Amino acid sequence: MKKKLLLITAVTAFMNLNAQLSFTTQTVPAQGSYKMCVVDMNGDFLDDIVSVSSQNINILFQTESGFESADFTTSSADNMPGWSLAAGDFNGDGYNDLVYGGGGGATFMISDGTGNAYTETSPGDYIFSQRSNFVDINNDGHLDAFICHDVEPNVYYLNDGNNNLLFHQGGLGDYSTGGNYGSLWVDYNNDGLIDLHLSKCGGSEARYTDQLYRNNGDGTFTNVAAEANMDNTTQTWSTAWADFNNDGFMDAMVGVSSFNTGGHKLMKNNGDGTFSDITIGSGFDNFPHTSWEYVPVDFNNDGFVDVFGSGNKVMLNNGNMTFTPVNVPFSTSSIGDLNNDGFIDVFDFGEVHYNDGNNNNWITINTIGTESNRNGIGARVELYSEMGMQIRDVRSGEGFSQMNTLNTHFGIGSDSEIEKIIVRWPSGIIDTLENPELNTTLVIVEGEHQMGVNEIETHLFSIYPNPVKDILNVQGKSLENSQFEIYHLTGSKLMAGKLSNGKINVRHLNKGIYIISILKDGKKSNLKFIKQ
Amino acid sequence: MRIFYGWIILAFLSIHFSCSSDNDGLPEEAEEISPVNLDLNAVPYPKLSDYNFFKMPFSDMAPVYGVIPYEPVSSLFSDYAHKKRFVWMPDGSSATYDTDATSFEFPNGATLIKNFYYENVLPNNSKKILETRVMIKLSDEWLFANYIWNETQSEAFLNMDGSYVPITWNQNGETKEVNYRIPNGAECVTCHNINEVPLPIGTKPQHLNRNYNYDTGTQNQLQKLKDFGYLTDFPNQINTLVDYTDETQNLELRVRSYLDINCAHCHSENGFCNYRSMRFGFENTEHPEHLGICILPDEDISPWTNGGDPTHIIKPGNHEKSVIYYRLNTTLENIRMPLRGRTLIHEEAVNMISQWIDSLEDNCE
Numbered sequence: 001m002k003k004k005l006l007l008i009t010a011v012t013a014f015m016n017l018n019a020q021l022s023f024t025t026q027t028v029p030a031q032g033s034y035k036m037c038v039v040d041m042n043g044d045f046l047d048d049i050v051s052v053s054s055q056n057i058n059i060l061f062q063t064e065s066g067f068e069s070a071d072f073t074t075s076s077a078d079n080m081p082g083w084s085l086a087a088g089d090f091n092g093d094g095y096n097d098l099v100y101g102g103g104g105g106a107t108f109m110i111s112d113g114t115g116n117a118y119t120e121t122s123p124g125d126y127i128f129s130q131r132s133n134f135v136d137i138n139n140d141g142h143l144d145a146f147i148c149h150d151v152e153p154n155v156y157y158l159n160d161g162n163n164n165l166l167f168h169q170g171g172l173g174d175y176s177t178g179g180n181y182g183s184l185w186v187d188y189n190n191d192g193l194i195d196l197h198l199s200k201c202g203g204s205e206a207r208y209t210d211q212l213y214r215n216n217g218d219g220t221f222t223n224v225a226a227e228a229n230m231d232n233t234t235q236t237w238s239t240a241w242a243d244f245n246n247d248g249f250m251d252a253m254v255g256v257s258s259f260n261t262g263g264h265k266l267m268k269n270n271g272d273g274t275f276s277d278i279t280i281g282s283g284f285d286n287f288p289h290t291s292w293e294y295v296p297v298d299f300n301n302d303g304f305v306d307v308f309g310s311g312n313k314v315m316l317n318n319g320n321m322t323f324t325p326v327n328v329p330f331s332t333s334s335i336g337d338l339n340n341d342g343f344i345d346v347f348d349f350g351e352v353h354y355n356d357g358n359n360n361n362w363i364t365i366n367t368i369g370t371e372s373n374r375n376g377i378g379a380r381v382e383l384y385s386e387m388g389m390q391i392r393d394v395r396s397g398e399g400f401s402q403m404n405t406l407n408t409h410f411g412i413g414s415d416s417e418i419e420k421i422i423v424r425w426p427s428g429i430i431d432t433l434e435n436p437e438l439n440t441t442l443v444i445v446e447g448e449h450q451m452g453v454n455e456i457e458t459h460l461f462s463i464y465p466n467p468v469k470d471i472l473n474v475q476g477k478s479l480e481n482s483q484f485e486i487y488h489l490t491g492s493k494l495m496a497g498k499l500s501n502g503k504i505n506v507r508h509l510n511k512g513i514y515i516i517s518i519l520k521d522g523k524k525s526n527l528k529f530i531k532q
Numbered sequence: 533m534r535i536f537y538g539w540i541i542l543a544f545l546s547i548h549f550s551c552s553s554d555n556d557g558l559p560e561e562a563e564e565i566s567p568v569n570l571d572l573n574a575v576p577y578p579k580l581s582d583y584n585f586f587k588m589p590f591s592d593m594a595p596v597y598g599v600i601p602y603e604p605v606s607s608l609f610s611d612y613a614h615k616k617r618f619v620w621m622p623d624g625s626s627a628t629y630d631t632d633a634t635s636f637e638f639p640n641g642a643t644l645i646k647n648f649y650y651e652n653v654l655p656n657n658s659k660k661i662l663e664t665r666v667m668i669k670l671s672d673e674w675l676f677a678n679y680i681w682n683e684t685q686s687e688a689f690l691n692m693d694g695s696y697v698p699i700t701w702n703q704n705g706e707t708k709e710v711n712y713r714i715p716n717g718a719e720c721v722t723c724h725n726i727n728e729v730p731l732p733i734g735t736k737p738q739h740l741n742r743n744y745n746y747d748t749g750t751q752n753q754l755q756k757l758k759d760f761g762y763l764t765d766f767p768n769q770i771n772t773l774v775d776y777t778d779e780t781q782n783l784e785l786r787v788r789s790y791l792d793i794n795c796a797h798c799h800s801e802n803g804f805c806n807y808r809s810m811r812f813g814f815e816n817t818e819h820p821e822h823l824g825i826c827i828l829p830d831e832d833i834s835p836w837t838n839g840g841d842p843t844h845i846i847k848p849g850n851h852e853k854s855v856i857y858y859r860l861n862t863t864l865e866n867i868r869m870p871l872r873g874r875t876l877i878h879e880e881a882v883n884m885i886s887q888w889i890d891s892l893e894d895n896c897e
Binding site: 080102103126150151152201204290311312332348 | 693694696713716718719721722725727728803804805806807808809830831832835864865866871
């Protein structure tokens with residue numbers, strides 16, 4: 001099934017005169033027709049390159065020495081991702097699943113529990129799909145799928161917990177003839193509930209007026225766009241949502257696909273449920289390009305989120321709510337860390353543009369939900385360092401069409417330490433980690449770092465490194481000769497033995513998420529780790 | 533008045549009463565009444581035959597009295613499907629002319645019937661009717677009803693869910709195939725709307741002002757409709773499209789005609805794609821900018837053009853630098869145009885438009 005491939009690469013350097021940001025381009029053999037996804041597919045949390053065709057999912061798995069290509073044959077997909085693709089662990093088996101948003105409906109590719117095969121499921125409901133997302137809409141711990149409808153009210157498939165797709169239409173963007181292009185799930189009012197912003201376009205003004213659905217917490221949503229000053233009437237296919245000024249609230253860069261009814265808007269979140277238009281002087285007022293794709297990301301790890309997707313430009317965040325365009329060799333593309341160096345890279349149309357990086361410090365966080373959905377989609381991650389607080393949401397489906405990494409990435413500029421990281425999970429659980437290591441990947445499992453919970457009782461031990469490649473080190477009081485067991489997430493016991501010098505060789509384990517269980521004095525304690 | 537000198541049907545019975553009632557003792561000459569059955573409170577009917585639009589055998593699509601065939605000068609490309617179109621109106625009612633470029637103002641109960649079929653369908657080289665789309669004017673809105681034909685071609689059933697039918701057929705010695713799309717109800721309004729109000733497309737005077745070979749002889753379609761009582765009047769001069777398949781016609785007019793019937797329903801002031809600058813209605817395309825000539829595109833589709841790197845919607849003199857060429861010459865759903873109604877490339881149209889673009893003088897600034 002999996003064939004190793006020696007990648008012959010044509011490398012071209014793309015240096016930017018600005019020198020703030022530069023990329024090196026390399027061709028990769030992505031085989032699928034639709035090259036629009038960067039996300040981890042084998043559970044090791046390293047971003048892979050996914051390209052799909054009607055009967056095939058081609059994955060370029062990231063390894064230490066480059067990519068390994070593998071093809072996964074499927075039955076013929078009824079719908080292809082002509083309009084969008086999203087990824088998320090819908091069935092919670094530790095492997096991400098895919099949804100293809102096609103002009104006639106949606107097709108799901110669901111992993112088989114081992115990551116070795118995918119089952120094609122096409123529910124058959126008519127959807128003129130636009131942006132698709134995986135998100136836990138009803139906060140029951142199971143990922144659902146939301147799909148923007150171009151010509152009808154939006155639709156979503158609720159996951160009943162047994163991986164059944166239950167079709168719903170209504171309540172989340174109900175304009176009768178649609179006009180829904182970009183759905184972006186974001187907690188705009190910091191109440192811990194995920195809200196929905198809709199970028200809209202075309203037809204009458206009522207059809208193309210953007211909407212903002214506040215999550216009421218009781219399963220209902222209310223369009224508060226007018227009172228929030230987010231009822232923009234620009235022709236918009238996607239909006240980049242991020243805390244551009246690091247004040248703890250998500251702002252919005254409303255990008256246009258056409259200047260027909262107005263230009264780009266930068267909307268500052270006032271923190272009271274309203275937004276202010278601060279476009280003038282921001283750089284977006286003079287940004288002459290249009291696009292369907294506007295995506296937030298910190299490319300230069302300076303701790304301020306940039307925007308890209310249009311005009312082969314990155315709008316670099318100057319840190320004061322102004323942005324400066326920088327030439328780059330890409331517009332619509334998928335992003336993730338494709339060489340695990342802590343700088344976000346770009347994949348488009350068979351090419352990887354490697355971010356040449358700089359000396360700024362960073363941290364990447366892998367969220368593993370337990371009470372919440374497996375990916376932790378919808379979780380709010382806060383990072384505190386000398387420069388202040390930064391926030392991210394774990395999101396599946398940003399911009400208009402592409403799928404980007406599900407790993408949470410922060411740059412912290414020249415700050416030399418991180419005071420703490422807080423993860424606020426959709427379940428309500430809050431994990432706090434103090435003084436994490438810099439310039440590496442940190443795995444945060446939901447519920448393992450709750451304040452006020454007795455650390456000794458919950459965790460007899462700690463482990464490092466995590467993710468692990470070869471030797472897992474176990475630390476704790478008097479653990480020598482304690483019984484340990486290692487399970488796959490699916491429950492199968494793969495290893496058992498007695499601790500010796502606190503080291504366990506896990507080199508032979510397949511990539512994925514595992515649970516290590518240690519028994520001491522009649523008490524059992526578990527931790528999760530990632531094998532890369 | 534629709535006078536018919538032949539057999540006669542009693543007229544004063546209820547509309548629900550069978551039309552095959554005893555006609556003994558009636559006068560020799562009388563108005564013929566259309567046998568079409570249309571109760572505005574009961575439509576859409578579950579079966580196409582319920583309307584009684586066609587004589588038996590049903591699959592011949594031979595219209596009954598009062599159901600008048602028509603054909604636009606230039607037609608929408610629908611993956612090479614053939615079409616037979618008909619119009620019917622309730623007795624005593626008629627449509628009125630508005631402008632050359634707007635659909636007639638139709639009376640309540642007016643019905644448009646459009647059959648989609650393929651000839652020489654393999655393996656038997658037979659005709660296969662796939663669907664019949666019916667539009668009925670109800671008070672102030674148009675109702676869409678789609679009927680899907682059965683395998684034996686004896687009946688078609690109301691179905692608004694949308695589906696795909698794989699078809700392989702022989703076209704001029706060439707085998708072609710398509711996974712033919714029968715639209716979902718919501719797809720209809722994507723094209724069939726102005727200001728989001730459902731409307732017909734191909735019933736504008738500029739589309740219908742042409743001759744048609746009726747059973748009774750060749751006649752101008754507008755005149756026929758007027759003579760029959762379906763149209764109150766129409767002007768002598770109508771700014772009319774040309775048949776884009778007619779190579780004896782002026783190339784630019786052919787291209788403008790193609791863009792009108794295939795593209796103008798969205799690319800108009802009040803269509804779903806009103807936010808792009810193109811205005812493809814025939815009445816607008818005398819102006820180069822409405823065609824996209826020398827206009828920069830909003831969306832950069834160059835990544836999907838295999839290095840084509842188009843610079844303008846239409847770059848005069850160079851179709852390979854024209855976005856429109858790549859929009860037409862692709863099956864990728866995210867960049868293809870039109871969005872709806874085709875999954876195949878209309879090769880003849882791509883050639884025609886390329887030829888026209890290449891004939892233009894490059895005068896972009």
